[in-house]
Amino acid sequence: KAGVTQTPRYLIKTRGQQVTLSCSPISGHRSVSWYQQTPGQGLQFLFEYFSETQRNKGNFPGRFSGRQFSNSRSEMNVSTLELGDSALYLCASSLNVRTAYEQYFGPGTRLTVT
């Protein structure tokens, strides 16, 4: 069974630009969550989607948004990039039914903002 995939793996953008990151969950998983990892703040929850609906959102500005498609693939968008948005962005998927809440992470997208 294929794992969680994320594209692209690396991105370099300039301040003020916008970026879209993509995540394909494990087949059959309907929940997709996004996390930001930085050396200073560690891993922080961005948002979670289930069946195309955002169910939960972390404490990030509105420049961070996302969506989920009917095939459970998810995209995350960051507008008006700032230097502080440089981070590893990780996506996780889970079945999210009964007790099957184990989270499986992708390899991440490394975003560098210059």
Add this chain to the structure above:
Amino acid sequence: KQEVTQIPAALSVPEGENLVLNCSFTDSAIYNLQWFRQDPGKGLTSLLLIQSSQREQTSGRLNASLDKSSGRSTLYIAASQPGDSATYLCAVLNAGNMLTFGGGTRLMVKP
């Protein structure tokens, strides 16, 4: 608000030692607790998951315990090897399918 703390932040041991990594959390209303491994610049690999109703889980040389009432978990690594060198992260799952992570323990196993 859930807070997760991991001690120690860094650990260096000689090969072959048994070691214990600690994790504590402030809110006991968790669905489960997961231990992850992260190699530099890589994603997270799930090592063990303990459901809130369980006390421990084992996988090979790894054993994780959970004491929900006291808000503590430990990851025991037996007979450490250089290949175990990585950052180990503890995370608890709360309502909203949201993981709260500790700051991690950076482990170095010297040959």
